[in-house]
Amino acid sequence: MTQTELSNGTKNGVLLRETILGGQDGLVNVLGVVLGVAAATTDQKIILVSGLAATFAESISMGAVAYTSTKAARDFYHSMLQKEAKEIEQEPHLEKEEILTIYKKKGFKGPLLKSIVNHITSDKKLWLETMMAEELRLYPDDYQHPLKSALVVGFSSVLGSFVPLVPFFFTTGTTAMFTALGTATLVLFAGGSMKAKFTIGDWKRSGVEMVLIGLAAALAGFVIGTLLGATP
Numbered sequence: 001m002t003q004t005e006l007s008n009g010t011k012n013g014v015l016l017r018e019t020i021l022g023g024q025d026g027l028v029n030v031l032g033v034v035l036g037v038a039a040a041t042t043d044q045k046i047i048l049v050s051g052l053a054a055t056f057a058e059s060i061s062m063g064a065v066a067y068t069s070t071k072a073a074r075d076f077y078h079s080m081l082q083k084e085a086k087e088i089e090q091e092p093h094l095e096k097e098e099i100l101t102i103y104k105k106k107g108f109k110g111p112l113l114k115s116i117v118n119h120i121t122s123d124k125k126l127w128l129e130t131m132m133a134e135e136l137r138l139y140p141d142d143y144q145h146p147l148k149s150a151l152v153v154g155f156s157s158v159l160g161s162f163v164p165l166v167p168f169f170f171t172t173g174t175t176a177m178f179t180a181l182g183t184a185t186l187v188l189f190a191g192g193s194m195k196a197k198f199t200i201g202d203w204k205r206s207g208v209e210m211v212l213i214g215l216a217a218a219l220a221g222f223v224i225g226t227l228l229g230a231t232p
Contacts, residue, residue: 014141018149020191022062022156028214030054031164031184032221035177039226044172051168055161063154070146077138084131088124095131096121102134163187164218181215188214 033054037047088095100117108116121127132138143149167179192210193203 014149015152016195018066018152019156020195022059022066022153023160024188024191024210024214025062026055026058026157026160027163027184027187028160028217029058030161031180031214031218034164034168034180035218036221036224036226038168038173038177039222042173044168047168047172047176048165051161051165055158055165058161059154059157062157063150066153067146067150070143070149073143074140074146077132077140077143080136080138081128081132084136085124085128088127088131092121095127098135099127099130102130160187181218184214184218185211 030051034047034051037050041047084095096117099120100113103113103116119126120130132140164180164184167176167183170176171179188211189207192207195206195210
């Protein structure tokens, strides 16, 4: 695999992670809200207002969290980058020994190990990148664009939120609730299956796993709404 292919793969992985994070969170939260409110009242306007309020509050919140967390991770990466660069300058013999240990653990030995170590440590940029990736497991592509992460997560959250909300625009009562639940189940299963397709694992197991996690969270909202609706 070339460096370009590796970089593209990392970026696609980050995009997939952020899309699933936003979409699943928006869907599950709004599903719990609308089921809870619909269990407490049959007033369509109240259900829709509650669902829409949850949709945009959740999406803005998720986008903001994605921005601040990605920015914090990026700042941490750069602080560790500066630390490693300083150590390479001040204690090159120790850092070179760390490179040797890393590749020795990978199974290299003898003249080949020595050649690899000499090649890496002859280029300070490569040396620094190797220390960041191999020793600290920190990769810049994971958090290079905080604003992009915020937009992806926020937009995905909006889309996910509308999945259980749309049925309540057209119908009410148990029909809307079961339609929202069924649609959400299908979307969660599809999301889990897609995740397995782009990563590893059995697509059916991954789909069922995401459905169970999502519906368990949404069930809490339904139970609360049922209890409050039964309260005189």
